[in-house]
Amino acid sequence: MYLKEDLEKMEISQLMEIAHEVGVKVSPDDSLESVIYAILDKHAIDSAAESVANTKRKRTRIAKKEKDKVYTVSGKDGENLDTKPAKREKKPSLDTLLATAAQQTIPTEENDNSETIAPQSIETAKDAETETAPVEKAEKEATDKPAPKKRGRKSKKELEALELEKAAKEAALIQQQPETNEPQEQIENVDPNTVAQEEPVTEPQSEAQNMEQNNNTGYNEGPMTEDDVWSGDPGDGTDFITVVDLPIEDQEALPSLDIFDRPISSNAPTASTFVAPQQPAQDKYDFDGIISGNGVLEILQDGYGFLRSSDYNYLSSPDDIYVSPQQVKGYSLKTGDVVECTVRPPHDNEKYFALTEIKSINGRNPQEVRDRVSFEHLTPLFPDEKFNLCGNSATTNPSVRIVDLFSPIGKGQRALIVAQPKTGKTVLMKDIANAIAANHPEAYIMMLLIDERPEEVTDMSRTVNAEVIASTFDEPADRHVKIAGIVLEKAKRMVECGHDVVIFLDSITRLARAYNTVSPASGKVLTGGVDANALQKPKRFFGAARNIENGGSLTIIATALTDTGSKMDEVIFEEFKGTGNSELQLDRTLANKRIFPAVNLVLSSTRRDDLLQDPTTLQRMWIVRNFIADMNPLEAMNTMRDRIIKTMDNEEFLATMNG
Numbered sequence: 001m002y003l004k005e006d007l008e009k010m011e012i013s014q015l016m017e018i019a020h021e022v023g024v025k026v027s028p029d030d031s032l033e034s035v036i037y038a039i040l041d042k043h044a045i046d047s048a049a050e051s052v053a054n055t056k057r058k059r060t061r062i063a064k065k066e067k068d069k070v071y072t073v074s075g076k077d078g079e080n081l082d083t084k085p086a087k088r089e090k091k092p093s094l095d096t097l098l099a100t101a102a103q104q105t106i107p108t109e110e111n112d113n114s115e116t117i118a119p120q121s122i123e124t125a126k127d128a129e130t131e132t133a134p135v136e137k138a139e140k141e142a143t144d145k146p147a148p149k150k151r152g153r154k155s156k157k158e159l160e161a162l163e164l165e166k167a168a169k170e171a172a173l174i175q176q177q178p179e180t181n182e183p184q185e186q187i188e189n190v191d192p193n194t195v196a197q198e199e200p201v202t203e204p205q206s207e208a209q210n211m212e213q214n215n216n217t218g219y220n221e222g223p224m225t226e227d228d229v230w231s232g233d234p235g236d237g238t239d240f241i242t243v244v245d246l247p248i249e250d251q252e253a254l255p256s257l258d259i260f261d262r263p264i265s266s267n268a269p270t271a272s273t274f275v276a277p278q279q280p281a282q283d284k285y286d287f288d289g290i291i292s293g294n295g296v297l298e299i300l301q302d303g304y305g306f307l308r309s310s311d312y313n314y315l316s317s318p319d320d321i322y323v324s325p326q327q328v329k330g331y332s333l334k335t336g337d338v339v340e341c342t343v344r345p346p347h348d349n350e351k352y353f354a355l356t357e358i359k360s361i362n363g364r365n366p367q368e369v370r371d372r373v374s375f376e377h378l379t380p381l382f383p384d385e386k387f388n389l390c391g392n393s394a395t396t397n398p399s400v401r402i403v404d405l406f407s408p409i410g411k412g413q414r415a416l417i418v419a420q421p422k423t424g425k426t427v428l429m430k431d432i433a434n435a436i437a438a439n440h441p442e443a444y445i446m447m448l449l450i451d452e453r454p455e456e457v458t459d460m461s462r463t464v465n466a467e468v469i470a471s472t473f474d475e476p477a478d479r480h481v482k483i484a485g486i487v488l489e490k491a492k493r494m495v496e497c498g499h500d501v502v503i504f505l506d507s508i509t510r511l512a513r514a515y516n517t518v519s520p521a522s523g524k525v526l527t528g529g530v531d532a533n534a535l536q537k538p539k540r541f542f543g544a545a546r547n548i549e550n551g552g553s554l555t556i557i558a559t560a561l562t563d564t565g566s567k568m569d570e571v572i573f574e575e576f577k578g579t580g581n582s583e584l585q586l587d588r589t590l591a592n593k594r595i596f597p598a599v600n601l602v603l604s605s606t607r608r609d610d611l612l613q614d615p616t617t618l619q620r621m622w623i624v625r626n627f628i629a630d631m632n633p634l635e636a637m638n639t640m641r642d643r644i645i646k647t648m649d650n651e652e653f654l655a656t657m658n659g
Helices: 004-009 012-022 032-054 094-105 108-129 135-144 156-189 192-201 207-217 325-330 398-406 425-439 454-463 477-496 508-518 536-543 567-576 588-592 615-628 633-645 650-655
Strands: 291-299 305-308 321-323 338-344 353-361 414-419 443-452 467-472 500-506 546-548 553-561 582-585
Touching: 004 032, 012 032, 291 321, 291 353, 291 477, 321 338, 338 477, 398 425, 398 615, 398 633, 398 650, 414 425, 425 443, 425 454, 425 500, 425 553, 443 454, 443 477, 443 508, 454 467, 467 477, 477 500, 477 508, 477 536, 477 553, 508 536, 508 553, 508 567, 536 553, 536 567, 553 567, 588 633, 615 633, 615 650, 633 650
Parallel strands: 321 353, 414 553, 414 582, 443 467, 443 500, 500 553
Antiparallel strands: 291 305, 291 338, 305 321, 338 353, 546 553
């Protein structure tokens, strides 16, 4: 007998020899696997045939099954169907009575003849009922019939008849004993389940033979009373009495044959005793702390948050990092915090990477950030430190030099660029942003473009050294509002940690329109269709710019549209007109003549510029403003532009302005 594992280790030549030995037809073209399975199939067929041939079944005698009957019994009243009713003796007929009377009066010879004739007559009657009954049974029934009782002493002939009858009974019992005892012993020793299983195997017998066996076998159920009731009947109404205990099957017994009817050796390891060799548990590779990530935190209403990526403009994305509520509370995190952390890969049934350890919050130690003061409780001051826009020659141009002289920008400035369409406000913002980035690397610059053209977003992201967050005009208004809110919260959190942040917003008019679209109706509508409460949040955005005492500042430089032909834009501009502390106005007349920057120098100025410029520069600027005060915007810009182009820097330009 070969196992599959042993056959797989053999070569094809060895397998071919084994196949020929067991009588399997294979060809050299057959594959190794087909030859192995052919040999195994042959072994299985041979072993099954041997097991069937070696199996011997016991020869049993089948008893006649009787139908189940439902009845009620009360004591000894009623019929007890659990016992076989005794055969009722037939009353002697008139012919029988006459025959017995003749036997008593006729001489011995005639009596002998009558004894032979009477059984014959009874035998013919019995043959009419059952043709297969034997002669011995008829004689037995004839002798069993009681004769009519006669008072007085029995005659010699009667005594001889009784002796003959007794001898016939003993001869019949001797013949019946070997037939009745053997089947009873077999039935008592054989398991009922085995008999039921082997019934289909026994040879069928005719009804006559079954009846003959039943009659010969009889019922050894004990003596019967005169009322045809078994003497062992308890008389309590029960119809089932257990004589032999039923066998109890052992459920834990192991089978002795396998699926191919092959005997199982007791030495083979069983499923319950076999112990698999324990392999050393391999430690799973821990990815925690390997991958680092960062993002801006957005806390949702349920307490947990996500670190949003700037690549997706701080909106939902696959790169989001999950932050649990316990981590939010443990580190005192707020919406807008810039978190540097380590993450772990998502587990089963998880979608996002999860935060494991925080390295820094807004560029500071997490322990220091816990004690920070909220942005609303910080003390705002006037800007007292000026952004130098002319320190780097690569970013210095006439536009930047004019802005640095006539409308200086300080840290914490709230500047508003009032511009008509097609006056070059976007190019001017780009120049200012690059100048601040080149001369003040400590400042964090964000360019927020709301409701702008997609091509402008691409150009701004490629030409400006700053973080560009945009929501183009084809996006819904609620997305404009969401992005602006996250950018403002991020700027506030950085200011709380002492950073200088600059936000360029283009434009605040479009942002106010978006807030007006998403705000719920208050019932009060201003001129142009502006809701009374719609401008509250845009004012809060623009009013967040401030210079913080003891470090930190938020500078916002926003553009406001005028002369667009929309009444709503005029209302929005009037709301923001007096809120800024620096104003730079552009004139379309100059832009139409291709004079850039198209700045109206007379109307552009900065509040408290004395805090931003040194006394010498401040005195020279008084002279310049007095010189151009009576000029129109075109003459003033031509005069200043010609003088600035001819000088190297603003210090040289101011030196030529001697009062």
